[in-house]
Structures are given as structure tokens and as C-alpha cells.
Amino acid sequence: MEIKMIKKVLPLWTQDYMPLSEKILIFGPMETVVSGIRSTGNLHLGNYFGAIKNFIQMQHHYNCYFFIADYHSLTTHPHPTDLHSSVRRVLVEYLAAGIDPEKSTIYIQSDVPEVAELYLLLNMNAYMGELERCTSFKDKIRSQPDNINAGLLTYPTLMAADILIHRATKVPVGKDQEQHLEMARTFGNRFNRIYESEFFPEPYAFNFGSELVKIPGLDGKGKMGKSEGEGNAIFLGDSPEEIRKKVMRAVSDSGPTEPNAVKPEPIQNLFDLMKVVSAADTLQVFEDKYNDCTIRYGDMKKQLAEDMINFTAPMREKINAISADEDYVRQVARLGAAKARESAQKTINEVRELIGIRKF
Ligand code: TRP
Numbered sequence: 001m002e003i004k005m006i007k008k009v010l011p012l013w014t015q016d017y018m019p020l021s022e023k024i025l026i027f028g029p030m031e032t033v034v035s036g037i038r039s040t041g042n043l044h045l046g047n048y049f050g051a052i053k054n055f056i057q058m059q060h061h062y063n064c065y066f067f068i069a070d071y072h073s074l075t076t077h078p079h080p081t082d083l084h085s086s087v088r089r090v091l092v093e094y095l096a097a098g099i100d101p102e103k104s105t106i107y108i109q110s111d112v113p114e115v116a117e118l119y120l121l122l123n124m125n126a127y128m129g130e131l132e133r134c135t136s137f138k139d140k141i142r143s144q145p146d147n148i149n150a151g152l153l154t155y156p157t158l159m160a161a162d163i164l165i166h167r168a169t170k171v172p173v174g175k176d177q178e179q180h181l182e183m184a185r186t187f188g189n190r191f192n193r194i195y196e197s198e199f200f201p202e203p204y205a206f207n208f209g210s211e212l213v214k215i216p217g218l219d220g221k222g223k224m225g226k227s228e229g230e231g232n233a234i235f236l237g238d239s240p241e242e243i244r245k246k247v248m249r250a251v252s253d254s255g256p257t258e259p260n261a262v263k264p265e266p267i268q269n270l271f272d273l274m275k276v277v278s279a280a281d282t283l284q285v286f287e288d289k290y291n292d293c294t295i296r297y298g299d300m301k302k303q304l305a306e307d308m309i310n311f312t313a314p315m316r317e318k319i320n321a322i323s324a325d326e327d328y329v330r331q332v333a334r335l336g337a338a339k340a341r342e343s344a345q346k347t348i349n350e351v352r353e354l355i356g357i358r359k360f
Contacts (some may be wrong), residue, residue: 005063006165033062034168036109036159039086043093044233046224049276054172056098058208064104065166066094071109071116072158075151076144079109086335088329088353095332096318105343107336109162114344118159121351122187125194130186132348135179160184163203164191165344170206181205182284195354212274220251220266231339237319240309247305252297260291270300279305 018026035055043052058064068090070083078086087108101104129135131153140152150160159180163171164187171181172240181203188200215223217232224233230239231246238246251266262269267290274283282303322328352358 017173030061030063031170032166032168032169033064033172033201034161034166035057035066035172036072037066037090039068039070039073039083039090039092040121041086041226042089042235042237044224045063045273045276045312046233048097048218048236049215050174052094052097052099053171054208055104056100058172059100059103059276060149061171061208065081065168065343066099066106067109067112067118067162067163067336067340069106069109072155075140075147075149075155088323092319092323092329093315093331095322096315097236098192101322101332101335105336105339106327106332107340109331111337112340112344114163114341114348115158115161115165118165118344118351119158121355122157122164123163125190125349126154126187128153130183131156133151136176148313150220156180164188164200165347166340167199167201167347169201171203171204172208176181178205191351196258197354199240199350199354215276218246218250218269218273234308234312236312236315238312239338243308243312244305247301247308248298252301252302255295255297256290256293259329261295263290267297270297270304274300274304274307277311278304282307304316 014167024030036049055064055066068087072088073083073086091106091108094106095101108252134156136181137153137154143149156179160183163181163184171177171184173181185202185204188202192198192200215224216222217227217228218234219232222228226233231249234243234246250270252270253264256263271283271286271290274286286295286300289300
């Protein structure tokens with residue numbers, strides 16, 4: 001009874017003064033987090049504040065698996081050289097941003113063949129109708145009518161396999177992945193029903209800590225993204241010159257004409273960006289200037305660019321250092337693969353047993 005009370009009041013696994021054995025006794029085993037990262041494009045500030053910062057905090061409180069979803073990216077048929085270099089780039093950038101390969105398990109999806117096996121097995125009970133109804137599939141039919149392959153159709157089964165292979169319960173993803181998660185729960189529950197087990201727990205979307213911040217782009221509208229056009233996103237690996245150039249070109253206007261005016265979207269965006277990279281008093285100076293109509297956007301952008309440069313500098317340096325260290329990158333990938341396979345093999349062995357695939 002008493003233990004139950006503690007469980008409710010204290011956040012799981014955050015009691016740093018407690019030894020591990022005692023934590024397991026009181027809180028139960030550590031919950032498992034899984035998140036897949038698509039291996040397309042470089043990371044930008046939007047990715048950093050929208051996801052990575054969260055991942056970095058989670059590492060201390062959960063059993064975390066972060067993987068680079070290279071199988072998933074094959075649906076668009078990348079060139080072999082491009083595929084390898086973008087997987088490597090994502091790995092390097094996640095390490096540089098602060099994912100710790102000793103605390104989390106960071107791995108490449110295709111290093112864990114058990115994922116492909118579970119995907120095959122789950123596909124036997126994934127129905128054409130439910131896969132065809134999936135919004136992301138319908139979007140693809142529209143956007144790439146010449147390449148509607150079975151991989152696209154079964155994208156949700158592969159994603160379910162990614163999550164279920166570690167029997168994870170927490171999946172830090174954006175709103176756009178909600179339907180895929182629901183399908184992962186459906187496939188897991190269906191498996192449990194068919195094989196009369198309670199083997200797979202239900203995975204749910206998860207946001208650790210505070211509300212996620214939406215980072216706007218530099219083009220005056222919408223969020224930061226790599227597909228929104230040249231100059232809209234600030235990448236973690238951008239040089240100071242590139243950052244200055246992009247920020248100075250950011251959309252603004254001719255300035256406020258009356259005191260305390262509501263900010264138009266492009267201006268609000270500049271302030272929102274400043275909020276995450278600049279000191280509070282710097283932001284206040286420009287707020288005050290905006291409110292008494294003395295603001296000069298050129299000055300604000302100069303300040304914003306310098307603060308972005310300072311913010312990203314340590315990551316840029318780490319990206320370069322890690323990228324040059326072939327041995328380290330290889331070691332991290334191998335360690336991650338070994339840890340991920342250990343967990344994946346446990347699951348797949350039990351799944352085979354439940355299905356009746358037995359060794360002679
Ligand atoms: N579909 C996810 C996305 O587009 C990537 C992904 C693949 C994923 N497998 C996953 C995310 C498993 C979480 C868990 O962003």
C-alpha cells in the first residue's frame with residue numbers, strides 16, 4: 001500500500017540518490033522509450049528544440065532506444081552512396097547534439113535484422129483495408145503516384161515492429177505520427193489476442209517535461225523545416241557566415257507604426273527565435289524597442305544571428321570532430337547494434353515460441 005503511494009507521488013526513476021536495486025523494488029522496471037529518426041537531411045534548430053532536447057533529458061530516466069530509420073527511407077529509393085552518408089550524418093549529429101551512447105541505445109535500424117523478422121510476422125495480421133486507410137499512405141499516393149510500393153503500404157507495420165521489438169510503452173513523436181502509433185497498438189493487441197498472451201504492452205505518444213516548443217522558420221510563415229525552401233532553416237552544422245546570411249535575409253517589415261502593436265507573424269517569429277537562443281534581457285531590450293517603435297530590425301537580426309552562432313558553436317565543433325573520427329563512429333554504431341540486438345532477440349525468441357516457430 002505504502003509503495004503504491006510513493007509510486008504515484010514521485011516521478012519515475014528521478015530519485016538520483018537511490019541505488020538502482022532499490023529503484024526497481026519501488027518503481028518497477030524502467031519504462032522503455034523508442035523513437036525513430038528519419039535519415040533525411042541535416043538537423044536544424046527546429047529538430048533540436050522540438051525533439052532532441054527532449055531525448056537528451058529522457059536518457060536519464062528511461063531505458064531509451066533511438067534509431068536511424070534507414071529501412072523506412074528505402075521507400076523512396078535513395079542512391080546507395082547517399083543512403084550511407086545520410087545515415088552517418090544523422091548519427092554524427094545526434095551524438096554531437098548530446099545523445100549519449102552509454103546512456104541510450106543509439107543504433108541503425110538495418111543493423112537489427114530481428115526488426116525485419118517481426119515486420120514480416122506482423123504483416124500476416126495487418127489487413128489491406130486498414131493499411132490503405134492510413135493517412136500517410138493516402139498522402140503518398142497523391143504525392144508520388146509513380147512509386148506506390150508495398151513498402152509504403154506497410155510503413156505502419158514496420159514502425160510497429162520498431163516499437164514492439166523492444167516492447168516499448170513510450171514513443172516521443174509529433175502529432176503527425178499519432179495514427180501510426182494507434183496502428184502499432186492495434187497490431188500488438190491483435191497479436192496478443194491471437195496468441196492468447198499479454199506479450200506486447202501498448203505504446204503511447206510521449207512528451208517528457210515541458211510542452212514542446214514550435215520553432216518558426218525564417219521565411220515569415222510556418223515552422224522551421226528543411227523542405228520549406230532555401231534559407232528557412234538554421235542547421236546545427238551551419239557556419240557563422242551561413243547563419244548571418246540567412247538571418248539577415250529573414251522576412252520582416254518596415255516596423256511598427258503605433259506603440260504596443262500586435263506583432264505580425266514574421267516579426268513574432270523573429271522574437272520567438274530570439275526567445276530560445278538569446279538571453280532574457282536581450283529579448284527584453286528588443287521587446288521594449290518594438291513597443292515604443294524605435295526598433296531597427298537590422299540590429300535585431302544582427303543580435304539574433306550572433307546568439308544563434310554562439311548557441312550552435314559547440315555542436316558545430318562536435319559535429320566536425322566526431323565526423324572526422326572514423327573509429328569512434330564505428331564503435332558507437334557497433335555498441336548500439338549489440339545492445340539493440342540483445343533486446344530484440346529476447347522479443348523475437350518469445351514471439352517465435354508463441355507463434356509456434358520452434359527449433360528441431
Ligand atoms: N515514422 C516516423 C517519422 O516519420 C519515424 C519512425 C519510424 C519512428 N519508426 C519509428 C518513430 C518508431 C517512432 C518509433 O518521423
